[in-house]
Amino acid sequence: IGDGVEPEPVDPEIELMNVVLFSMPGAPILYYGDEIGMGDNIFLGDRNGVRTPMQWSPDRNAGFSRADPQRLYLPPIMDSVYGYEAVNVEAQTRDPSSLLNWMRRMLAVRRSSKAFGRGRLTFLNPGNRKILAYLREYGEETILCVANLGRSAQPVELDLAHYRSRVPLEMMGRTAFPPIGDLPYLLTLPACGFYWFRLATDIEVPYWHQKRFAPEERPVLVLFDGWTSFFRDRVVPWRIRMAEKLRAQFEADILPRYVASQRWYAAKGEPIKRAGLSDWVLWGPEQRSWLITLLQVEAASGQSAYFLPLALAWGDGDEEQIRAFTAATLARVRQQSQVGVLADAFADEAFCRALVAAIGAASVAACAHGKLRFTPTKAYAGLAGNAVAKLPMTRPKLQGSNTAVTLGERLFLKGYRQLRSGVNPEFEVGCFLTEVARFGNCVPVAGAIEYLAADGTPTSLALLQGFVQNQGDGWSYTVDYLERYLDSRLGAAAKAPADVHGAYLSLVHTLGTRTAELHQAFALRTGDPAFDPEPLEAGDLAGWKRRVHDDALATLALLQQHQARFAAPAQANARALLEQRERLLARIDACGMPAGACLRTRYHGDYHLGQVLVSSNDFVIIDFEGEPARPLAERRMKHSSLRDVAGMLRSFDYARWSAVLRDRYTEFDRARLAPHAHAWEREAREIFLRAYDEAARDSGLYASFADVKGLIELFERERALYELRYEIANRPAWINVPLQGVLTLCGLTPEL
Numbered sequence: 064i065g066d067g068v069e070p071e072p073v074d075p076e077i078e079l080m081n082v083v084l085f086s087m088p089g090a091p092i093l094y095y096g097d098e099i100g101m102g103d104n105i106f107l108g109d110r111n112g113v114r115t116p117m118q119w120s121p122d123r124n125a126g127f128s129r130a131d132p133q134r135l136y137l138p139p140i141m142d143s144v145y146g147y148e149a150v151n152v153e154a155q156t157r158d159p160s161s162l163l164n165w166m167r168r169m170l171a172v173r174r175s176s177k178a179f180g181r182g183r184l185t186f187l188n189p190g191n192r193k194i195l196a197y198l199r200e201y202g203e204e205t206i207l208c209v210a211n212l213g214r215s216a217q218p219v220e221l222d223l224a225h226y227r228s229r230v231p232l233e234m235m236g237r238t239a240f241p242p243i244g245d246l247p248y249l250l251t252l253p254a255c256g257f258y259w260f261r262l263a264t265d266i267e268v269p270y271w272h273q274k275r276f277a278p279e280e281r282p283v284l285v286l287f288d289g290w291t292s293f294f295r296d297r298v299v300p301w302r303i304r305m306a307e308k309l310r311a312q313f314e315a316d317i318l319p320r321y322v323a324s325q326r327w328y329a330a331k332g333e334p335i336k337r338a339g340l341s342d343w344v345l346w347g348p349e350q351r352s353w354l355i356t357l358l359q360v361e362a363a364s365g366q367s368a369y370f371l372p373l374a375l376a377w378g379d380g381d382e383e384q385i386r387a388f389t390a391a392t393l394a395r396v397r398q399q400s401q402v403g404v405l406a407d408a409f410a411d412e413a414f415c416r417a418l419v420a421a422i423g424a425a426s427v428a429a430c431a432h433g434k435l436r437f438t439p440t441k442a443y444a445g446l447a448g449n450a451v452a453k454l455p456m457t458r459p460k461l462q463g464s465n466t467a468v469t470l471g472e473r474l475f476l477k478g479y480r481q482l483r484s485g486v487n488p489e490f491e492v493g494c495f496l497t498e499v500a501r502f503g504n505c506v507p508v509a510g511a512i513e514y515l516a517a518d519g520t521p522t523s524l525a526l527l528q529g530f531v532q533n534q535g536d537g538w539s540y541t542v543d544y545l546e547r548y549l550d551s552r553l554g555a556a557a558k559a560p561a562d563v564h565g566a567y568l569s570l571v572h573t574l575g576t577r578t579a580e581l582h583q584a585f586a587l588r589t590g591d592p593a594f595d596p597e598p599l600e601a602g603d604l605a606g607w608k609r610r611v612h613d614d615a616l617a618t619l620a621l622l623q624q625h626q627a628r629f630a631a632p633a634q635a636n637a638r639a640l641l642e643q644r645e646r647l648l649a650r651i652d653a654c655g656m657p658a659g660a661c662l663r664t665r666y667h668g669d670y671h672l673g674q675v676l677v678s679s680n681d682f683v684i685i686d687f688e689g690e691p692a693r694p695l696a697e698r699r700m701k702h703s704s705l706r707d708v709a710g711m712l713r714s715f716d717y718a719r720w721s722a723v724l725r726d727r728y729t730e731f732d733r734a735r736l737a738p739h740a741h742a743w744e745r746e747a748r749e750i751f752l753r754a755y756d757e758a759a760r761d762s763g764l765y766a767s768f769a770d771v772k773g774l775i776e777l778f779e780r781e782r783a784l785y786e787l788r789y790e791i792a793n794r795p796a797w798i799n800v801p802l803q804g805v806l807t808l809c810g811l812t813p814e815l
Contacts, residue, residue, distance in 0.1 A: 075255035078165065079210055082257045085173050086199065086208045088184055098166045099155050102145035107137065115140050118147035125151060159551045167553070171729045172234050172259065178206045187221060194219040194252070207231065207260040211252035220247035223262075230268055231260035237725055239269045265796055270463065273326075273390060282317060284309065284405060286398040289375070290345050290354050314339045317405075321393045322360060322369060327464050327480035329367060336361045341368065342514070344430040347417055353408045355428075355435065357482065357514060357522075368482040370524050372408035377401050384411070409466045409478055412456045419451050419474060422510035422527050433517055435524070439510040441498050446509040446529045447474060464691075474509065475528045484516070485695035487523035492665065492687040495594055500584035504577045505684045506531055531683050537574070537672035538718065541567075545722040545743065552739045553732060564743060568750045570682075574675065575754025577682050578711065582704040583762045585664040596763075597701055599661035604774075607703075611651050611781045618784045619644055625791050633799040635814045640806055647809050651780055655773030659766025663701040670707035671714035690785075704764055705771055708755060709778030712748055713786065713804065719744040720803045780808055 077100055084091045095117055096102075103112040116139045119126030125139040125147030132138065139147050155161035173179045182201030189196050193213035199206040205226065211217045223243045231240040231248075240260070250258065287305060291297040293313060295306040318338035322328050341359040345352055354373040359366055375396065376384040385403065391410035396403050408414040421428075421437040423444075428435040454471035466478040479487075493508035507529040514522045534540070544567055552559060586596050619641060626637040640647070667674065668689030676683040689698030719740045723733055756768040765771045786801040806813040 077162065079212070079255045079257060081166065081169065082208075082259075083195070083210060085169055086179055086197075086206075086259065088182070089180060091173075093166075098163055099150055099152060100145075100162045101147075101150045102140060102142065104138075104140050104142075111137055116147075118151040120151050120153040121148045126153070159553070164553065168235065171732060174729060175234070176204060176206060176261070177201050178204050182206070189219045189221055191217055191219045193217050196221055205229075205262040206234075207262055208257070209250060209252065209260075210257040211255060214254050216251060216253050216256075218249065218251045220249055223248045226262045229262040229264055230266045232263045232266050234259040234261055239263075239266050241272045242268050267794065267796075270326075281392055281394050281404070282320075284313065284317065284394045284396045286396055289398070290352065292398075293340075293354075310340075317394045318358065318371075319360075321407075322358070322371070325480075327369075327466065329464070329481050330362050330364055333362045333364060336363075338369075342430045342432045344428050344435060346428050346435070347414075351413060353411070353414050353417075355408075355430075357430075368484075368522075369480055370478065370482055371480075372414065372478075374406050374408040374411040374414055375403060376406065376411075377403035387411075409468065410458070415456055415468045415470070415476055416452060418512065418525065419447065419470065419476065419527060422512065423447060423451070430514070434515050436513045436515055436521075437510065438513065440494055440508050442507050442529070443509045443527075446507060469530055472530050472532065475506070475530045476525060477528070478525045479523055482514075482522050482524070483695050484520050484522050486521060486699060487511070487513075487526075487688075488668070488695065488698045489686065489688045490523055490526055491593070491699070493526070493528070495591070495665075496581075496584060496687075499589055499591070499594075500587055502581060502584040504580065504682060505687075531676060531678060533676035533678040533683065535677060537675040537677055537682065538714070540677050541672050541715075541718045542721055545718055545740065546725070548743065549722055549736045549739060552736060559739065559742075564746055568746060570677070570680065571747050571750045572754040573680070574682050574711070575751040576758045577675075577684065578670075578707060578751075579755045579758030579762070581684055582664065582666065582707070582759060582764055585666060585704060586662060586762055586764055593699070594665055596662040596664045599657075599663050599703065603663065604656045608651065608654065608656070608777060611777055611784070612648060614781060614784045615647055615651060618787050619647075621788055621791055625795070628795050629798050630796075632814050633802060636799060636802040636806060639811060639813070640802065640809070643806075643809055643811060646811075647805070650809055651777065654777035654780070657765065657770045657774055659770045660763075661703065661765045661771065661774075662763060664704055664764070665699075665701055666704045667707045667710075668698055670710040672711070672718065673714075703771075703774060703778070705775050706778045706781075708752070709775050710782050711751060712775070712779055713782040715744050715747045715751070716783075716804045716807070717786070717800060720800045724799060724803075780805075783808055 094113065096113075099118065101118045104115050105112050107115070115137050116125050116127035116135065118139065124130065124132055124135060127139065128135060141147070143149065152163065155163035158164065176199075178199040178201035182199040182204070185198040185200065187196040187198065193211060194217055195208075195210045195212055196219065197208050199208065207221075207223070209219065209221070224245055226243050227245060228242055230242050232238070233240060243262070252258070286292040286309070287302060288298055292306060293310050295303045295310070298306045315337055319335035322338055323333075323335050338358045338360045340356050342357045344355050346355050347353050356371050356373060358369040358371055360369055373393070374388070376388055378385065378401065381403065388404050388406035388410050391407035392404045393407070394405045396405050418437075422439050424437070425439055426435075426437040428437075451470065451474070454473060456471075457469050459467050459469065465480055468476040468478075470476065490508065490511045493505070496502040496505045497507045509527040509529060511523060511527065512525040514524055516522070548563070585594065588595050622637050623641055626634055626641070629637055667684065667687060669686070669691075674684065674686050676685060723737055723740045728736065752768075759765075760768070783801060783805045787798075787805055790798045790801055803813045
């Protein structure tokens, strides 16, 4: 609190009473003063106790009247707890956590859905009778209300099987909960706690959610000779037919079923026809071996390659291992009297440790058609140390398109799942920054695992890096900061102080400096043709502008095709952008090109707030893979490093609109908060660009910052169009965020 006064805690029973009231049919009624919890003067007779003056401020007569206190018909409440000096509108307006501002937020959420006032009311009957649970349904919308009427924390199991696969979206904070399944939905509520959930069909499952299957659901594979049971050329002649049938079952049923259920499967929801082994090797010590496989996955959209190492665990003595494999199990296996499971080897600690040890030993393993190459960097010994076998191994809960494993606080092993042939920019750039440029604000690379095809073409399978302690990525840090700031401005009448963002902008200055230092590292001349900078030529500039022009036409065509899918505000903004097609193209053509000398260098390629880790009031830059949609060869091409600058500027804009467009805000709230968010973005941009120029001015990357202003504008438009295409293809619910950015770059005012 700005004035140093500790806010009075809101009575949880008052909150709960209002929650139930606000979620019931009809129009809720509040008697004046209830919104600030000012209480009654019970010592006044008749009904006069609820007719005392409204407590507007701590001034004389609670700000209700300037008359002498003796002349008032009824005196204001002067109780030390509920009196006007302690409880009043003026104080609670300034306090974001006050009952008044809480009431405003609750009413804003209620106004966001007609289901509260007009919908059908259906009570559920949970076993825990201290929990009140009911549904509010209106048209296609369903809202689940759950309230704990007890004075202590309570669990509850709700039968929501009718809404299977829907994602409960908590309406106050817009937080997505795990999807509803066939089993009773488990919730835990604190004393007098509550939830309002929208049971959504248009919200993505939380990215940290892992779909788990019971082992009984897995199919059974019958082996007869361990791993060799799958390979007809490795078994005795009379078992060839058995091996062929087992291999066919494995590739047509087991592998497609498992791969299609994984987060790292790129064609989400698209059924897999077949997942064949394109190459494989039986790898590891004799007492414990693993089957490292490369898969060729066939789906309706085409073929793609994946990396899937496999492990076996048998029930006789491996019960603990089998339990550890539960979430990574492909199938149950049986061989004579033995029973066990076949699982993804990345769930096996011994396998991950063996990979790290093989990198350190620079091992090579021959596959059926190619070979595996384990390559350490010069930094391996310092990063791994001498006790890799003793480091505790954990798998981060948040897994995405790759699989990550940490070993203590020393090493980070990332396994690539979807494979692309060619030199991996992340390994190549990481080695350059670690060993050559010695750039200290990136994650150091310890080594890599590559598959070399028969013709020598490399494909990266895994990357080993040093572990970096951090407080999360820059995107989460920024959005959380913005949400707190905007909430504080929601009830504030006064203008924000001039230095309100001082601490955050100090971090932004550091980010600008680190970005420039990264680009200076890329501008070093080392004799390596893959990294040595090259002069920017006029043909490059014309080609870049032509490409952005083509991107704009392709994006507008895609927008025209899909605009009917968007919500009302996004549809209006999409129409506005389509109508201003010529204006957009003219803005692209008007971007001035630099007159002075500039350099083309390697660069990050997909630079935004999610690609930097906040670490001890500094930043560590990560993930040098480049834009995933582009081919590897294109990601390795030299370009202007100012594309990274434009990407970060667009990320500030993305954070701004992501915070303002939250569903918890009404249109009125958004109109009030938009100028505050715009002012924040303007300051963040200015500080970032100033810090970048200060650090990069003498690097030779450009003649002067003023000379490349038009180039940054061109790259900002390019990035905004990319974001628009990405959201259309992947997250239509987010489409209004990039639409706001593109319209603003066109000089238009978008609808909130």
